[in-house]
Amino acid sequence: MKFKYFSIILGFILILNTLAAPFVLAKNPDVPKSKLNIVAIGDSITFGYPPPSTTGFPDLISGARKVVKFGGSGATSSQLLEAINANPKEFKAAVKRADVITINIGSNDFMQATGIAALFAKLQPMVPNLEENLANGEIVKAISSTPLTPLTEQPLKQYSTNLLTIIETIKKHTKAPILLYNLYNPIVFSGNPIFDQFLEPLHNFIKENILVVNSTIQQVGVVTGIHVVDAYSAFAKNPEDFIYPFDIHPTPAGQQALASLADLKLQTIKNGKK
Numbered sequence: 091m092k093f094k095y096f097s098i099i100l101g102f103i104l105i106l107n108t109l110a111a112p113f114v115l116a117k118n119p120d121v122p123k124s125k126l127n128i129v130a131i132g133d134s135i136t137f138g139y140p141p142p143s144t145t146g147f148p149d150l151i152s153g154a155r156k157v158v159k160f161g162g163s164g165a166t167s168s169q170l171l172e173a174i175n176a177n178p179k180e181f182k183a184a185v186k187r188a189d190v191i192t193i194n195i196g197s198n199d200f201m202q203a204t205g206i207a208a209l210f211a212k213l214q215p216m217v218p219n220l221e222e223n224l225a226n227g228e229i230v231k232a233i234s235s236t237p238l239t240p241l242t243e244q245p246l247k248q249y250s251t252n253l254l255t256i257i258e259t260i261k262k263h264t265k266a267p268i269l270l271y272n273l274y275n276p277i278v279f280s281g282n283p284i285f286d287q288f289l290e291p292l293h294n295f296i297k298e299n300i301l302v303v304n305s306t307i308q309q310v311g312v313v314t315g316i317h318v319v320d321a322y323s324a325f326a327k328n329p330e331d332f333i334y335p336f337d338i339h340p341t342p343a344g345q346q347a348l349a350s351l352a353d354l355k356l357q358t359i360k361n362g363k364k
Contacts, residue, residue, distance in 0.1 A: 125153035132194035134163035139339040147348035158184040166198045167252035185263040194271040203245035205238045241299050253310045268316040272304040274325035276338035
């Protein structure tokens with residue numbers, strides 16, 4: 091049992107940095123030799139990670155000329171909507187000039203709704219002396235008092251409502267294509283069968299719940315007529331290269347993969363396909 095919980099600790103230890111990071115509104119410098127104006131809204135996957143990097147997948151989309159970002163590291167969909175509403179003139183002006191809009195949000199909604207955020211708020215002070223706290227039972231005590239729970243209807247409904255409102259706001263000011271990314275499973279197996287048997291339950295828990303979130307994203311895409319980008323399937327094919335071990339964030343190769351998905355989707359749109 092301790093090993094199972096230890097895998098949970100390892101698998102999400104760096105996510106705390108994302109959840110605790112300040113929520114911001116920011117812009118990226120122009121990218122030279124470019125063609126597309128991009129408005130990118132989301133969390134640290136959009137803004138770049140690890141700090142001080144400011145390069146995320148929107149900056150790597152082919153032809154990117156100027157990338158304006160709304161949201162910030164650690165943002166939930168509710169916080170993203172608040173940022174948009176807090177800067178309506180700036181958001182409207184950016185969207186009106188955009189050739190494409192990307193949305194990548196929901197990872198923090200998922201972590202908070204399942205109890206992972208609360209769990210790591212307790213575990214963070216124990217990390218420097220992890221082995222000692224495992225041995226004395228403090229880790230198990232923290233985990234047992236903060237269980238992980240599957241997603242429920244209420245946070246899913248709030249997430250869906252936020253997405254619909256964000257997309258409706260965008261569509262008031264532009265007819266540019268909107269690319270909405272779904273979520274990928276961040277667990278990377280080690281290749282060690284002994285260790286991986288402890289990672290597997292966590293991987294399966296996340297998979298089961300993320301598929302529910304992604305179903306919601308797909309429904310939002312159908313209702314609004316925007317373009318859903320399947321990051322889940324793309325990352326499942328090569329998680330070792332695309333995701334930092336024991337971290338939710340994409341590697342540089344993962345960020346490029348997300349950008350390439352946008353390139354493919356934009357080419358499909360250009361060719362007149364959905």
